Amino acid sequence: DMKVTQMPRYLIKRMGENVLLECGQDMSHETMYWYRQDPGLGLQLIYISYDVDSNSEGDIPKGYRVSRKKREHFSLILDSAKTNQTSVYFCASSRDISAETLYFGSGTRLTVL
Amino acid sequence: GDQVEQSPSALSLHEGTGSALRCNFTTTMRAVQWFQQNSRGSLINLFYLASGTKENGRLKSTFNSKESYSTLHIRDAQLEDSGTYFCAAAYNRIFFGDGTQLVVKP
Numbered sequence: 001d002m003k004v005t006q007m008p009r010y011l012i013k014r015m016g017e018n019v020l021l022e023c024g025q026d027m028s029h030e031t032m033y034w035y036r037q038d039p040g041l042g043l044q045l046i047y048i049s050y051d052v053d054s055n056s057e058g059d060i061p062k063g064y065r066v067s068r069k070k071r072e073h074f075s076l077i078l079d080s081a082k083t084n085q086t087s088v089y090f091c092a093s094s095r096d097i098s099a100e101t102l103y104f105g106s107g108t109r110l111t112v113l
Numbered sequence: 114g115d116q117v118e119q120s121p122s123a124l125s126l127h128e129g130t131g132s133a134l135r136c137n138f139t140t141t142m143r144a145v146q147w148f149q150q151n152s153r154g155s156l157i158n159l160f161y162l163a164s165g166t167k168e169n170g171r172l173k174s175t176f177n178s179k180e181s182y183s184t185l186h187i188r189d190a191q192l193e194d195s196g197t198y199f200c201a202a203a204y205n206r207i208f209f210g211d212g213t214q215l216v217v218k219p
Contacts, residue, residue, distance in 0.1 A: 042209045
């Protein structure tokens with residue numbers, strides 16, 4: 001069963017706290033992505049991971065970092081969260097960087113108070 | 114995004130009618146993917162096309178790489194078709210359109 005799993009589904013944090021969003025996939029995909037989506041807007045790319053320990057900034061990486069120690073897991077970390085990082089975060093994966101079919105997780109709705 | 118222009122930004126349909134959504138590209142894309150974001154916020158894969166036309170039920174999508182556009186046709190719209198539709202096109206990376214908000218009314 002091809003699946004991208006995100007945890008948690010909802011998260012509320014206070015400004016200045018650290019946040020860890022986790023993503024897993026069971027398809028042995030090389031490439032994984034983190035996006036954020038704000039109300040009424042499209043998807044903005046935060047980071048791309050080409051494989052284990054091979055990560056690259058996307059369009060809006062400031063305030064975020066990522067970790068990929070295993071192919072099936074890709075984490076998004078917010079060190080000292082800010083209120084403007086309140087958003088819905090989506091993880092996605094694709095077979096490799098040249099394979100255009102994206103598979104998305106169900107999203108994490110993060111609220112930073 | 115700048116590389117992908119999606120239109121219309123919003124669309125209202127009555128049940129049983131149909132329409133077309135369109136994405137224009139500013140450069141030659143290798144492939145396009147269409148998603149529906151439903152009321153729960155989940156992004157559902159509809160189509161992936163490297164060329165030509167695909168059909169699935171009441172949905173049909175076409176990708177014309179040479180003329181730099183893709184369309185998504187919806188016929189006999191149902192209430193559950195409501196949501197936001199995104200196209201995503203691949204060049205050296207994946208570029209998303211800003212989406213079309215579709216509301217299907219009884």
